[in-house]
Amino acid sequence: MSQAAAHPLDPIFHPRSVAIVGVPSGGGSMASGFLSSLMEQRFHEVRPLYPVNPKIDEVAGLRCYPNLQAIPGPVDHVISLIPARIAPELVEQCVEKGVRSLHFFTAGLAETGDAELVALERRMIERLRGAGIRAIGPNCMGLYVPVSRLAFMNGFPSEPGNVFLISQSGANAGDVIGGLSRRGVRFSKAVSFGNGADLKAWELFDYAAQDPDTEIVTAYLEGIQEGRRLFEAIGRCARAKPTVILKGGLTDAGARAARSHTGSLAGSLAVFEAMCHQTGAIRAETMDDLHDLVVAVGTRARTIRGRGVVLVGGGGGVAVLSADALAAAGMEVPPMPESTKARLREFIPIAGTSVNNPIDTNAGTPELMERTLRIVAEAAPVDVVFTNPMFGRFGPPGGQDPRARDEIPAEQAERRAVEAARRSAELLAGLQEGTAKPFIALMRSERGSGGEAVEVFQQEAYARGVAAFSTIHRAARAMGLVLRWRARREGLPPVV
Amino acid sequence: MSQAAAHPLDPIFHPRSVAIVGVPSGGGSMASGFLSSLMEQRFHEVRPLYPVNPKIDEVAGLRCYPNLQAIPGPVDHVISLIPARIAPELVEQCVEKGVRSLHFFTAGLAETGDAELVALERRMIERLRGAGIRAIGPNCMGLYVPVSRLAFMNGFPSEPGNVFLISQSGANAGDVIGGLSRRGVRFSKAVSFGNGADLKAWELFDYAAQDPDTEIVTAYLEGIQEGRRLFEAIGRCARAKPTVILKGGLTDAGARAARSHTGSLAGSLAVFEAMCHQTGAIRAETMDDLHDLVVAVGTRARTIRGRGVVLVGGGGGVAVLSADALAAAGMEVPPMPESTKARLREFIPIAGTSVNNPIDTNAGTPELMERTLRIVAEAAPVDVVFTNPMFGRFGPPGGQDPRARDEIPAEQAERRAVEAARRSAELLAGLQEGTAKPFIALMRSERGSGGEAVEVFQQEAYARGVAAFSTIHRAARAMGLVLRWRARREGLPPVV
Incomplete structure (x- = not known):
């Protein structure tokens, strides 16, 4: 020492x-x-x-x-x-x-x-x-x-x-x-x-x-x-x-x-x-x-370059409030370019979804979610991707269904969720690496389940340079503060 | 129907x-x-x-x-x-x-x-x-x-x-x-x-x-x-x-x-x-x-008459930030009258405590906590009492000690915590009734344990007319909004 x-x-x-x-x-x-x-x-x-x-x-x-x-x-x-x-x-x-x-x-x-x-x-x-x-x-x-x-x-x-x-x-x-x-x-x-x-x-x-x-x-x-x-x-x-x-x-x-x-x-x-x-x-x-x-x-969130947020996931009403929260925190929620929307519409059906930002895919599989995240991260007006790691969705089919859940012993369900959480953290870290834009995980843990899977996700995500926040308000606020700090510290013109 | x-x-x-x-x-x-x-x-x-x-x-x-x-x-x-x-x-x-x-x-x-x-x-x-x-x-x-x-x-x-x-x-x-x-x-x-x-x-x-x-x-x-x-x-x-x-x-x-x-x-x-x-x-x-x-x-919180908050419990540094949060939300943290401080000093030692508001009693027993809460609620400048229901402290001696906790089987510890949570809700409801001032329970559940005791406390407290909030920021904000709404609705002069 x-x-x-x-x-x-x-x-x-x-x-x-x-x-x-x-x-x-x-x-x-x-x-x-x-x-x-x-x-x-x-x-x-x-x-x-x-x-x-x-x-x-x-x-x-x-x-x-x-x-x-x-x-x-x-x-x-x-x-x-x-x-x-x-x-x-x-x-x-x-x-x-x-x-x-x-x-x-x-x-x-x-x-x-x-x-x-x-x-x-x-x-x-x-x-x-x-x-x-x-x-x-x-x-x-x-x-x-x-x-x-x-x-x-x-x-x-x-x-x-x-x-x-x-x-x-x-x-x-x-x-x-x-x-x-x-x-x-x-x-x-x-x-x-x-x-x-x-x-x-x-x-x-x-x-x-x-x-x-x-x-x-x-x-x-x-x-x-x-x-x-x-x-x-x-x-x-x-x-x-x-x-x-x-x-x-x-x-x-x-x-x-x-x-x-x-x-x-x-x-x-x-x-x-x-x-x-x-x-x-x-x-x-x-x-x-x-x-x-x-x-x-402590994560890649530190490297954010501008205010443009794309938000992926969450139901329609949640997307509305999330967009309000982002705007209130001084971030922007730019509409997706036509080319991005067209790429998304290749596999996202029209009913009950939105491809405009916030993005609501109703995507059922990790593959579709990964595809969505990659496409939106590549869009020019996007500086940072906010998304909810959905442990259930990343699990085996039926993970979302309450009756199916009841039939799985609690311990096994927890193990699956933990495994899904780990995979979800890896997925986001890989996308962050591949697209060179920071990914932010929204846990919504304040009112929810919490439990081991949430903690495993947060540990694994942080270790791989992905920031997780409990709510979109807190994530948006933190990103805004980081942008202002960086602009000041690096002598860049103020961003926010 | x-x-x-x-x-x-x-x-x-x-x-x-x-x-x-x-x-x-x-x-x-x-x-x-x-x-x-x-x-x-x-x-x-x-x-x-x-x-x-x-x-x-x-x-x-x-x-x-x-x-x-x-x-x-x-x-x-x-x-x-x-x-x-x-x-x-x-x-x-x-x-x-x-x-x-x-x-x-x-x-x-x-x-x-x-x-x-x-x-x-x-x-x-x-x-x-x-x-x-x-x-x-x-x-x-x-x-x-x-x-x-x-x-x-x-x-x-x-x-x-x-x-x-x-x-x-x-x-x-x-x-x-x-x-x-x-x-x-x-x-x-x-x-x-x-x-x-x-x-x-x-x-x-x-x-x-x-x-x-x-x-x-x-x-x-x-x-x-x-x-x-x-x-x-x-x-x-x-x-x-x-x-x-x-x-x-x-x-x-x-x-x-x-x-x-x-x-x-x-x-x-x-x-x-x-x-x-x-x-x-x-x-x-x-x-x-x-x-x-x-x-x-939905609780007695609705009857709050003014901005004066007394905050009881929480360590010194937490008290400092809490006082800042209350003031930032437009509430007041009035110093306690000399008579109130004198009554508190009869049983609260000087080292590591404060009787001025926020109150930090280091009180170890439910009896001392109850006495403290009653005395401060009776003080004239107090309109509402904010406190942390400490399930551990309301439990049997040794409840706070990590080693002692390890020695109690998890299930038994949980049962004790649940029982303490129930008693804590009753205590606050009784004090609210007796002092005719609303009591607010701060759960700080966002980052903490949570679990069954927190849920039991919230259920029992709400059923008895005691409002619980996850953080002091949220509690202070809600009380401020209620005061403004009431003032407008009842044609009273604006309070905040």
Whole structure:
């Protein structure tokens, strides 16, 4: 892992041992999740993992130590689960033990606004800095680094990926990692840094910009700390890699909540917008935007050249609303050229269909669907193809019929759907490759079935560079944002 | 069912027998869904159901007839699944047989724009009208009437409810019925009427306005047919009952799609907006709006008096984004009065919490959550309480801990979650009753678990008058729209 000239933060992401101080004796609390997450990633199978709690001898099969000093070997990284009032004692132990980094899950410090607690936090950070120890937090979830087997919630993927997440909120970090993992995205590193008393956003952007394992950067920020350095670090990052940033606290109500949450002074919308604009970062306005933009820049969707959408599939009424939604999001739904319509009419009957865009083929077989998709993608006014992967239709005949479905055992039906989902992802990836235009899969999973097939499709599609979105509104919005970002970043004239 | 002076459309909704002409010999097509849906509703157990297809003698255990005339008894309602070119022959058979209504699933008529097919449709409708037979469609899914055991897709609830759905699109009707059913809503009647060659939207609004089984009306429209009559019928309806209308084809792209779909001339946004404004109908801008507004007007959410939201629950970062979302939707997130904060601080510790709004209690027990919700609901600036029903937290201790969860068999965990969901719905309904302020449940189901507990919660909550929405954005938007609608409808000064 270590580079010729490693970034100063690099050791934080690669601890050779971890101690969890104040580990609870049983399950049932948020604090107990730290031990279980590390064990789920099997950290303890490759590196020493030391639970610390003077009241117990053992927890989850691991020996438990009364304090840091009682641990026989060196400790690189400490996770503090203890209350704020006894934290200064742990700080002293860390200095004495020579740890490299201390993560405070511990809350109830500066973010309370209480002058005494603000001062307590400052004293601890000063003591740690003096000893060359970096602090993460307080009031945060800390590190998720798959290659180092670090995680702060259960269920995070153990495989590493190319996305670096910087989050001032632990819950929002969990939302991003959980939600994007289900869509096929994987992470190089994620840091929930809370109050940012020592380690701040700008340093993380600075690290992400040069991290060879990171190709995409995304962040949830509440406060703007050390604004000039943050601005410069985001600039370095956004020039090198797509950088998607969501800023909380941009309304008065949100800013008040941010003060309670991480003690942050939120700053104005205008300042933040200007920062994104000037640095070339992409501004996400909502958490949905953040998710969708990461998927977009992580796939061929990023290469979209213009606003022309062809939409294939969906019933007539859905097509009408979809066309409205695309137009409302600033995209275009160009009519198909006569030559394209003629090619489609060779095999699409007239009753109950449309070949004009949106295209409604009523196509029953994967072959006809593939033919349709290829023909429309080749049409000149088309910049991007939106379509619904229909797992049922791509399955064996009868897959659409409810009675036929009833006759297939549920498990077998699920297996078929999963197999169809896989084939559907391959089909779209092949078409995307062959036509050199991005394909977008619309899942409509919000109200529907969902289930394993949807997840398999999303994983397989993302891995092959095909972006999937839950609704056409979200897909259209994400594409519009990508076009505007690209136009700005590449110095092209604005497209939308 | 029949009233002293029944509405002229009433017989259509209460056929004493049904024939399905052109019923496929096997499953696997959309057409085969009509027979299976009627049988799923067990229509054939209470009324005669006659499949008609000269090529087969029996289908799904029912005797199949070669034509209408071969059926021994009277036939009230006919569903036509045959191609357009042979439909005129069926029209003659219907006239001869003396049926009351004919539903054309049959497509490929006026909506194609082909002059000959437009004329063919017109001739058939004229012939039927002359014989006093009402036609539904062509190019539509027809009737869903739970009390009469009529349905056009599988999986629709068999219990009747109070919502009347008018839809020009079959797929969108399916989306509304399927999606809202999962949220606890039930339907008195739904009509997918397609091209509207004979039976038009205005007649359905006229019926819904007087239908004693209907308390809420919702519609998806593409074209404006007989505008003056439509305007007057929507007015009658909206004065009597909350009436939520989504209009497709309001953009150029959508209007083009509407022409292909139902041959509709879509009309302008300005005209439609004015129609809603003047009649007191609520305009839904998207399908999500339509779903959410029906839930809102079907629950106590409808009684909201002002913009003040208190938000309880969710981590700090989620609270920040939620506050931003509420403010962006035109709602307010007022700080809690000092007296309210003092009452909360009696049992909410300072570390990792906020009592200012959004409220983050970290409350571990249902009792503490209930106490919190009651205290904040009583605060003067609060008009509505938004909260996350936390099924885990309402369960037994340890429900939140991933390791503990692993130790409980999946089935038992699901059962506990379902039970907790039920209790959570009861709790919110009780608080809503006791505090006389609406409570809104935020499901965040979009990215999460979902599953049975979420569905049980939504069903139980809706039945008790508590509205649930998938995200805070959607909840805030729906509440804002309801406030504006109420202010307009009740002649109150505009609130938002």
